[in-house]
Amino acid sequence: MNPYRTLTRHDHDGVAFIVFDHPPINLVDRELVIDLLNLAKALEGDAQTRVVIFRSANPDFFLAHYDLGSQLGKPAAPLAEGQASVLSVLFSRYSRLPQVTIGELRGRARGAGSEFLLALDMRFASRERGVLGQPEVAIGLLPGAGGTVRLTQLLGRGRALEVCLGGADFDADTAERYGWINRAVADAELQAFVEALARRIAGFPASGIAHIKAVVDGLSAADGAALAEESQRFVGDLVAPETVARVQWLMANGGQTDGVMERDLGALLECYPQALDKA
């Protein structure tokens, strides 16, 4: 029986295949976060699995973004000083897993969806169907689950500022040029490419894999103090009037369900406060 409600896991020869399947748009909501917490716990104690592939059952959405609607009713609890948010801490656990983690991106990964991918070891995207975005700026926030920090470390100052301040959608080719993903791969070849790489790594001795991950992580792990600062700034503004007004507009105009708004979120966010016609 599948112990998860929003994803499935299948294992084969040391490779775990995780498939997000949380209709309609793989929203990063409470259920999905609980599943990711349980999956992290399972993987942290799993010495048999060498490689983990993350993909989506929905070709249009990898992970839509964080469930902003849930914040409208009850404000987020303030964070203790120096603490990172639950989501930020969770994603950092994924970045420290003993397994090699690979994101196979088809469809949209925005906000926390992009931040989850950024916490993985590698990211490959469908050239035709991969979409990445950090739209938080449009509702008065910064990417708050590690994205601001990891984008700065990975893309460099200029491109991280463009991604975070512009809040636009990026196709896979641009994301590759910027270093957001390892590579854009033709959609028809993406699954085979990722599986071949995963199988190959799973066949190598465990010792070399562990050494490589340890040395690379020692040099490139996301800065802990910066992650905490990022969380503090994010949570502190979740209940700001301008943020709440923009989230309400988003919810009233098709946000968080499958439709025009979520499919073209990067472009449509700048239409606020104008009402969108439902297409």
Place this chain on the structure above:
Amino acid sequence: MNPYRTLTRHDHDGVAFIVFDHPPINLVDRELVIDLLNLAKALEGDAQTRVVIFRSANPDFFLAHYDLGSQLGKPAAPLAEGQASVLSVLFSRYSRLPQVTIGELRGRARGAGSEFLLALDMRFASRERGVLGQPEVAIGLLPGAGGTVRLTQLLGRGRALEVCLGGADFDADTAERYGWINRAVADAELQAFVEALARRIAGFPASGIAHIKAVVDGLSAADGAALAEESQRFVGDLVAPETVARVQWLMANGGQTDGVMERDLGALLECYPQALDKA
């Protein structure tokens, strides 16, 4: 009345449009530096302006480079220990402005012109007409207004060394591949692209913009000690005989005015000490 002598400023809906207009080649001379100092002061205290675009009235020159001829008569005053130069400090003020700063590069930006762009938040260049270069090495100097430091942080060791040691001109496509600019954009689309991005950002809440700039800056600001060291090394050699001889050759062969030398500076600098025929 325009309070500036070498540039104009127009504001529209939270976006400031700065146009360099200092014939013949937008040389970074005393007048232009004074204007940049006054503009920095104005922007630092300006809570209304969200985004600043920098462009040039001259399609062939964005900012030519620092006024080397001015150094021939009177040697630069030595810097106090641990101090960065006036120009380096000025450019670092631009990198800390509360506004989002965008460089729209058409024409040549060499030496201090490139270093000014590097201090901005983002840089977009005309694919057909953008040219970048750090030619200081050809006169015995290093890029001394932040360029050596920011290029190393942005392009990585190998490409920063190539740019600074080779002193060549780079077209926009190569500059994009190297990470020197965010993106090369078709010349016909560049202005619209930059303005759309600026208007979009200016419509987002101020809080998210400030958070993003603070976190990214905390992780990626140019290293202060390295900037000071860079300035010291630059100013210390401005009066070296080999530097003076090469600047004199540059001035005698069409330097610092519009013509063959300034248009093809990257290639022609290696002709020293041969006299150039004026074409």
Place this chain on the structure above:
Amino acid sequence: MNPYRTLTRHDHDGVAFIVFDHPPINLVDRELVIDLLNLAKALEGDAQTRVVIFRSANPDFFLAHYDLGSQLGKPAAPLAEGQASVLSVLFSRYSRLPQVTIGELRGRARGAGSEFLLALDMRFASRERGVLGQPEVAIGLLPGAGGTVRLTQLLGRGRALEVCLGGADFDADTAERYGWINRAVADAELQAFVEALARRIAGFPASGIAHIKAVVDGLSAADGAALAEESQRFVGDLVAPETVARVQWLMANGGQTDGVMERDLGALLECYPQALDKA
């Protein structure tokens, strides 16, 4: 008389041309390491030479990789705590040479061959004939002569992990996109491109070159503690049974000589423990 057994050196106008010529595959063995040690010593005290170009007499192999077969008979001596390996220390000396060092890559540079290139100031590769790889993971090791550290600093976390964990061969275009090399250049133009750059730099004053190298190095030198940790992890596992078994398989299947295995090493390493037919 040539004082080297595995390479030649010719000098012209301040440029030294080093050509690796150690048939059949330019293996990084004891003889070649001794030559590199002597060459480093010569260059460290050489104030006349401004630029050093490294190329190969063999168009199929730049530097094959470290001589693993030599480790089978006699295990490597353990390293003192906190020490980097002989090879790692040697390559770091190349990264600190007073000269500007340029790798001109035609053919394969895997393992220590790639790590040598990574320690140079710049790397240009033949678009058609350049091949880079870090295959150590396939025998249970990490790149141990600076490669894990320098790839992380140069390519960023995601791509460094892909290169080191996947152990695959990379063509020059992909290596350029990843930042492993400065640029891929058409094979027919590579030599002229590199020589023009070298001659150009050699004609510039020494002072600017020294300033640039010093400031860039201060910001981007490979982290010493990380290099030592990398070496310790590499040497500690050289005699692990799984590593020894895989090296023996490699030697029994055409490793370390010219043939199918070395030409297609990146792909064939995943065939272990299956016997390869000699083609």
